[in-house]
Amino acid sequence: LEQALPAAQRQRFFGSSTSGEIVPRGYQLETVAAISFDRSHFSGVARKIEGLASFRFHQARELVLSMQRELRRKVPGANSGNTFALLLIDGLSQAEEYVAAALGNELGSIHLVGGSSGDNWQLQRSPVLCEGAYHDDSAVVLLVHTSLDF
Incomplete structure (x- = not known):
């Protein structure tokens, strides 16, 4: 993705690597899963969290x-x-539960969903995509408003 899209477009993309995806045919490796939000019904803000091991509740x-x-x-x-x-x-x-708990505590009644990145069980690198590049030891949080019922 870093090479495929111009820099301006990459700024609007957030994502992660995976260890497999659940698709209509079952569990599969080396596919792409994507979600998009229609601007006419969604508006949001995003933040990158770096240095997950040192992330604290006050942050x-x-x-x-x-x-x-x-x-x-x-x-x-x-x-x-x-x-x-x-x-x-x-x-x-190794900070997923702590970060999710800290964010969930502060979000209160705002629903928190998401997932962990993976690397096809190689256990070497599982970055997240934010601001046009991949980042290790990081997370991406999006706060999304919608005019649709959920």
């Missing part, structure tokens, strides 16, 4: 409050009833 609070402020500037009606959070996190960081 989660600052991060979530900052994201909520930015989202409310974009969409004044954003609240826990029409907003969700998406977390993509380095699966080799």
Whole structure:
């Protein structure tokens, strides 16, 4: 993806590597899973978290409050009833549960979904994609408002 897309387009993409995907035919390796959000129904803000081993609860609070402020500037009606959070996190960081718990605690009633990156069980590198490049020992958090029911 880093080579395939111009830099301006990469800025709008977030993702992670995987160890396999569940597809209509079952579990498969070396495929691509993607999700997109239609601008007419979704608006969001994203942040990268680096250095997951040193991420602390007070940082989660600052991060979530900052994201909520930015989202409310974009969409004044954003609240826990029409907003969700998406977390993509380095699966080799050994910080997944802690980071998810810290963010979940600060998000309150905003639903948190997501997953861990993988590397086809090689256990060497499982980066996340953010800001046009891949990052190790990192996570990407998106706070997404929608006009659709969920």
